[in-house]
Amino acid sequence: MKQGYSKPKALLFDVFGTLVDWRGSLIRQLRAFGEARGLDQVDWPGLADAWRGRYAPSMDEVRSGRRAWTVLDDLHRESLLALLPKFGLEQRLEEEEIEGLVRGWHRLDPWPDVSGGLARLHERFLLAPLSNGNVALMANLKRHAKLPWDCILGAELARHYKPDPEVYLTAMALLRLAPQEVMMVAAHNDDLAQAQALGMQTAFVPRPTEHGPNQTTDLAADGAWDFVVASTEELADRLCDNGEVDLLRG
Amino acid sequence: MKQGYSKPKALLFDVFGTLVDWRGSLIRQLRAFGEARGLDQVDWPGLADAWRGRYAPSMDEVRSGRRAWTVLDDLHRESLLALLPKFGLEQRLEEEEIEGLVRGWHRLDPWPDVSGGLARLHERFLLAPLSNGNVALMANLKRHAKLPWDCILGAELARHYKPDPEVYLTAMALLRLAPQEVMMVAAHNDDLAQAQALGMQTAFVPRPTEHGPNQTTDLAADGAWDFVVASTEELADRLCDNGEVDLLRG
Incomplete structure (x- = not known):
């Protein structure tokens, strides 16, 4: 693994497409x-x-x-x-x-890996959505899809839509964490590009059928993301198990 | 029960003193x-x-x-x-x-009734803190005390401290609910007075030892609150059971 790598304290998730279908x-x-x-x-x-x-x-x-x-x-x-x-x-x-x-x-339904993956990640990390959905939408979706959020962050609290930097910066200010202490998890390269530009850690979880069987976008990583994983379960494998973070597999 | 009474959709809780000791x-x-x-x-x-x-x-x-x-x-x-x-x-x-x-x-610990009371209330209502504690503090406290929040609302999102009205108004705007659809739950009469002045429902849960054995304040309701209950378990009894709300016992 990389020298000096530190795990994040909080994970922020894109929601539409990344966590829910x-x-x-x-x-x-x-x-x-x-x-x-x-x-x-x-x-x-x-x-x-x-x-x-x-x-x-x-x-x-x-x-x-x-x-x-x-x-x-x-x-x-x-x-x-x-x-x-x-x-x-x-x-x-x-x-x-x-x-x-x-x-x-x-009332959108989560992808099949989300319930188990997020439950394991929640044992070690603070979890929150960083979505363009408003707070009430995210709170209702949390109840419907049983997402283990510790708080709800996102566009409405900044009054800007992703990928405007204000959305990410407002979230980090509310968490009182530095960018390198926070990881953005998303199925969309543009979301991760902005997060990385601001100094955040990044994890790409491709969802190749988000837009249906003929999807052409975001099928693969197009940036040097810290982690590339097939599911939130794999992200939990990489971040939670045995205290070691295997960056080389990314 | 009162004619035309409608149960709230969301319950907002004071935290320091009301839920945690x-x-x-x-x-x-x-x-x-x-x-x-x-x-x-x-x-x-x-x-x-x-x-x-x-x-x-x-x-x-x-x-x-x-x-x-x-x-x-x-x-x-x-x-x-x-x-x-x-x-x-x-x-x-x-x-x-x-x-x-x-x-x-x-890392404050909850009063003994809170875990059971909030779990029952969470089955029927959207729950959130409306505290003067900042978002990171509330998110960490949620994890420590296992509070079933659907989102975190409060002073920091309004950049005002309770009982400034901006705190309550910001919360209702984020929830997209009208005042009568939201109930404020607190152990402090001044918190409920502001909530009621803004049209919210109110529930008083006295915590007579919040300040220790010689407490002199907030020992009893000093306003016409909608509910006066001895614990969050009793609030769940009143709001959740059998679909009827017994306001007369308040």
């Missing part, structure tokens, strides 16, 4: 909603993908300063409303149904 | 430190009380605007340093020993 969860939720409502001509997987397709552009409006701070729940809602006509749903949903679909982002 | 915990820690260091002529209970005695005045400097926002860990440290001469400890402690004593506030 937003696409599979949304498609299941939307299909169940469609069946219950007798809406059987709707392309629900297409709606899930189109909804997420508006995610980055909606945050760009805030990142650029063109729009005042707006939480992700509200961006999700606006994006869904904008897509309803294209999917034949305009004026066919009640207000509380729309609200229920938006709240689907609070 | 700061005085008993600090005295135990200080005595153990004294024994380990052979410092046997020190009035450790007196130091614990004097340390907490500087708590309110130190926050008043921030509340009044005379001093810029400063987190509680730093106020605790300054207060301890100021007290060392009076207790015969000046220049007798190493820097890391001082840091260890200040970190004692991250």
Whole structure:
């Protein structure tokens, strides 16, 4: 292992894609909603993908300063409303149904390794999400997916969206930890690039089906991340067992 | 029960005194430190009380605007340093020993009812601290005392100390809940008075030995709180069982 390497004290996790399968969860939720409502001509997987397709552009409006701070729940809602006509749903949903679909982002299911991996990591490290999801969304998701967070950090506390540096810096200030004491864990290279630029440790957990079977992005590490692991269980193997950290396998 | 009463969706808890026995915990820690260091002529209970005695005045400097926002860990440290001469400890402690004593506030033990009471409440309600302790302190205390928080709210996120209204308002904004959807739970009447003034529900849990055997404050409710209970277990009895809320016993 590297000379002088020190394990982090806290691990911060990206959530959408890294820990929870937003696409599979949304498609299941939307299909169940469609069946219950007798809406059987709707392309629900297409709606899930189109909804997420508006995610980055909606945050760009805030990142650029063109729009005042707006939480992700509200961006999700606006994006869904904008897509309803294209999917034949305009004026066919009640207000509380729309609200229920938006709240689907609070009930996403974790990837199969997450429960066991995070439980082991939690025995040794302080764990928190560092997500673009707002605090209420993350708190509800914590309850739904039983994520062992010690606190909830992220975009809303900085009023900036990742990868703006303010999100990472605010989290470290709240934890009162130096960058090298904190590890960012994500399935997205751009998230890790910003964390590393700020001096944080990094771990890449690729999720090659986050965007479905034809995913083309983030299939492999494109930076010199401290760890590259196939799952949170493997990250626990590397960080928790026997007190030694095997960086060479990364 | 009252007509039209709606249970809260989230419960916010005061922590020091309401959930954890700061005085008993600090005295135990200080005595153990004294024994380990052979410092046997020190009035450790007196130091614990004097340390907490500087708590309110130190926050008043921030509340009044005379001093810029400063987190509680730093106020605790300054207060301890100021007290060392009076207790015969000046220049007798190493820097890391001082840091260890200040970190004692991250390792306070809960009252006996808290583990069971909060576990039951957590099944039905979103739970979070609303403390003057900073986020890192609360996150470490969560781990030590095994408190089932869904997120950590409190003074640092508002950069104000309770009972400044900004602390309560920031928490409700982050939860995206209306005041009547949130209950403040505390052993201190002034905390509940501010919460009620802002429209929140209130529950008083007296802790008549928080300040030791001769406590004179907060022995009884001095406001029309929604619930007055002897413990968090009784609060769970009242809020969780059988779906009915018995307000008349309050």
